Amino acid sequence: MTGLRPAPARVVLRGRTVVPGVVTGEVLVSPETISGWGGIDPATGTITEARHPLAGVCFTGRILVFPGAKGSSGWSGFFQTTRLLGTAPIGMVFAVTTTKVALGAVVTRVPALADLDDDPVAVLRTGDRIRLDATAGVVELLARTEEEP
Amino acid sequence: MILTDDEQRMRDGAEGPAVAAAMDLLVRYGQALDAERLCTVRNVAGTTTQPSPVKARLVAEGGWDRAFSIINLDADETLPIPPMAVPTCQLQQGFGPDSVGTVPYPPEFVELQTDGEAFVGARGVSVLATCTPYQVGNLPVRGEHCAWMESSAVVYANSVLGARTNCEGGASTGAASLTGRIPCWGNHHDAHRLGTHLVRVDTPVSSFRDWGLLGYAVGDVVQEARPVITGDHALPDLTDLKHFGAAAASSGGVEMYHVVGVTPEAPTVTAAFGGRRVPEPVVFGEAEKRAAYERLNDQGSDTDVDFVLLGCPHASLDQIHDVARALDGRRLADGTQLWIMAPRALAVVAERSGHTAVIEAAGGRVLTDSCPAMSRAAPLGTRVFATDSAKQAHYLPAILGIQAWFGTTAECVDAAVTGRWRGDLS
Missing domain, CATH: 3.30.499 (Aconitase; domain 3)
Structure with missing residues (x-):
């Protein structure tokens, strides 16, 4: 766990509700799109794609911030399985809406936001603490990680 | 709603x-x-x-x-x-x-x-x-x-x-x-079916392998968008288009493409773009073809092949027939297996037509219902596999932790018979 400091200035992103709900937690930023089938292990809640920058990293209990989904139509089923096995992320914030990621967020049943007014992957950093109000369509940075990006 | x-x-x-x-x-x-x-x-x-x-x-x-x-x-x-x-x-x-x-x-x-x-x-x-x-x-x-x-x-x-x-x-x-x-x-x-990218094929695309390479290269460039293919390609058949689409949906997330003069919503370039401005073309030339080939082969270093996998997406009857002809009278190398995946309905026809008997006489198998990637299952001890499918070459190394070679169907059959990978982009 890295240290946190107060957010430097008020950082707020606004977006479109994908799945309503409110959650506060730590961010995991994936700089690249994520594969479901062949890309994650639902049993452990980790990213497994060998060439992915987050290979081996666990998303369980964190708010996943990522550009979007890639790969097979099994995407939603794999994330649904993380919910059934208790390894799911607690929220999702993504840039590009596709059927794969939209259905995936629905069946993972976590607050989810998309189509934001700024790129969440560029603005947020792994380790940041945010409040995701997907009902109102707002992400607020509560505390900034002390880790350099 | x-x-x-x-x-x-x-x-x-x-x-x-x-x-x-x-x-x-x-x-x-x-x-x-x-x-x-x-x-x-x-x-x-x-x-x-x-x-x-x-x-x-x-x-x-x-x-x-x-x-x-x-x-x-x-x-x-x-x-x-x-x-x-x-x-x-x-x-x-x-x-x-x-x-x-x-x-x-x-x-x-x-x-x-x-x-x-x-x-x-x-x-x-x-x-x-x-x-x-x-x-x-x-x-x-x-x-x-x-x-x-x-x-x-x-x-x-x-x-x-x-x-x-x-x-x-x-x-x-x-x-x-x-x-x-x-x-x-x-x-x-x-509106969501119209082309977004124009792709001009500048190097001949005429074989099953070439359509896979083109798809793999195009998917990487356009990601989820909708490419429109023109240029120096032969008339593709069902098998070629099946391979092209699967490859483009693996390196990218392509759900819709047009081949001008071939696919139904693209009688002309103008129609494929719905009368909108046609963008500058992305070129698929010799260099792009080689880059796609090398990327698909960057998970292979050992030329001893112990598993050959054909039929992804599931094989057509033509593909099963081609494999039977290539294997006729030959035997697989000791320690090498060959599986061709097919829909069960077509496996019935292949058996009836005598293709399956030829493949089995050589030591190969026609299998149905699934594939090694879906079921995370390959012959025990597989270290290196060869395939004519860009999609399997893309996914299987990560899913099973094995090396991959990608090439023509004939190169794959040769690898199954000799136990050696000798493919190249010629």
Whole structure:
């Protein structure tokens, strides 16, 4: 766990509700799109794609911030399985809406936001603490990680 | 989202709790997409029977009604599953009884799946058990709204057949099968089917391998967008387009493409772009072809091949026949296996036509229902495999932790017979 400091200035992103709900937690930023089938292990809640920058990293209990989904139509089923096995992320914030990621967020049943007014992957950093109000369509940075990006 | 009176009735439970759960999922999904309404579908391709540890647990707890409710309807409780409301087929799944003795796959999964086939079959599902339903009896007509999953089938349905489907998932196809509805979004709309990128082929594309390389290169460039292919290519057949789309849906997320003068929504470049401004072309020349070839072969270093995998997406009869001709009178190398994956309906025809006997006499196998990537199963001890499929070369090294070689079907058969990879891009 890295240290946190107060957010430097008020950082707020606004977006479109994908799945309503409110959650506060730590961010995991994936700089690249994520594969479901062949890309994650639902049993452990980790990213497994060998060439992915987050290979081996666990998303369980964190708010996943990522550009979007890639790969097979099994995407939603794999994330649904993380919910059934208790390894799911607690929220999702993504840039590009596709059927794969939209259905995936629905069946993972976590607050989810998309189509934001700024790129969440560029603005947020792994380790940041945010409040995701997907009902109102707002992400607020509560505390900034002390880790350099 | 606007629901019709019929849809509202289904949501309110007039057709039972499973249909109500299905409509609830479709509404949540439609809202997630910001879709205005649902559209009527009469053709669903999904998956229920594929075994997994979670599914085995759910079936043990409450039978297939429970597994379908939790996974295919995203419900919280076990609901009695009624007959399908519209024609529905089961896509590829796990390995079946024909694989026993050849494929190292859990026997309890073979049994679970056989049980699942009986459950869905009794509710009207056609158990096609293939990633290529369009080869074996599910051939939507142009303009037909469908709810299909399996990325290689979705891109074929949209692009080659002119049917309309998004890349659906297990829950949305489950819900569609009980309601005949799916969110009207994306590929269901005319504007979302028009080309976005012009691709000019400057190096000859004439073989099955070349169409795979072109697809792999184009998918990487356009990602989820819609490429329009022009230039120096021969007239592709079903097998070429099947390979092209699967490759483009692996390196990118292509769900719709046009080949000018070939695919139904692209009689001309102008038509493919719907009269909008045609962008500057992206060029596929010798350098781009080589780059795609090298990327597909960057997971191979050891030329001793112990496994050859053909038929991804599932083989056509022409492909099975080609392999039989190439293997006629030859024997696989000791310690090397060759599997060709096919829809069971076509495996029946291949056997009847004598192709299977030739392949088996050489030591190869025609297998059905699944593939090594779906079922995470290859011959025990496999370290290096060779394939003529860009999609398998893309996925299988990560899924099974093995090395990969990609080349022509003839190079793969040669590797199976000699135990050595000798492919090159000539």
